[in-house]
Amino acid sequence: MNYIDFFKNDRFATDAGIRLLIADPGYAKAVLIIEDQHLNAGNVVQGGALFTLADLAMAAAANAHGRLAFSIQSDIRFLASAKKGDTLTAEAREILLHKTLCHYKVEITDQEGKLIAVCDGICYRK
Template sequence: MDLHEMLATMPFAVKSGIKLLSANTAEVVGNLAWSEDVTTTGQIMHGGALTTLADTVGAVSAYLNIPSGASRVTTASNAVFARQVRRGAVTATARPLHVGRKTVLVSIDITDDEGRLVSQVTQSHAVLGELGP
């Protein structure tokens, strides 16, 4: 499955403006451009937009690391925000920390255009049985 097809399986991510830049079992990279549509008070990029980006690349990372035919679901996600974003774009990089038979743990760093940390997210994903019909 190519990056466009992979992202198309997540309509909310597409509608949110997220782009996947690269994806393999070791690292998934995506980005989100600042726009007024993804801001909160003071023209600051909304934490929910940042979390949506993190959840998207984290889910792809977990999915790429589970057995063929299996599915996964996020069971926990913890975000720590380090700085505000008022322009440009943010880039999220997801890397698996642990890949087991029943769980996948993923770390996601979100950085701004200058490479500064915006948010760090840790997610756990449960590995489920085969996909249904």
């Protein structure tokens, strides 16, 4: 199955402008170019946009094993601000894969490689 095509059905992430570039078992990469719609009242990227970017990358890495997986717990740490015009990249890497649970670390960086946010998540595999 082509998981890049599968995740085009993630309407929330797609409508937010997120593009999935790689969806391999245990690894995924997604990008988001920051526009006005992604900014909060302080003119920096809203945390929900960063979380959605991380969540899509994690979901793609987990589901690319060919078994339906759903996030059951995630936490994110915002480390630096991003602004309009920045290109953010989320890379999800598998830390642990078991029969019913899997764990991922997602790093979001800007176009200069600056670390913007880190997300850890656990998924349940059906």
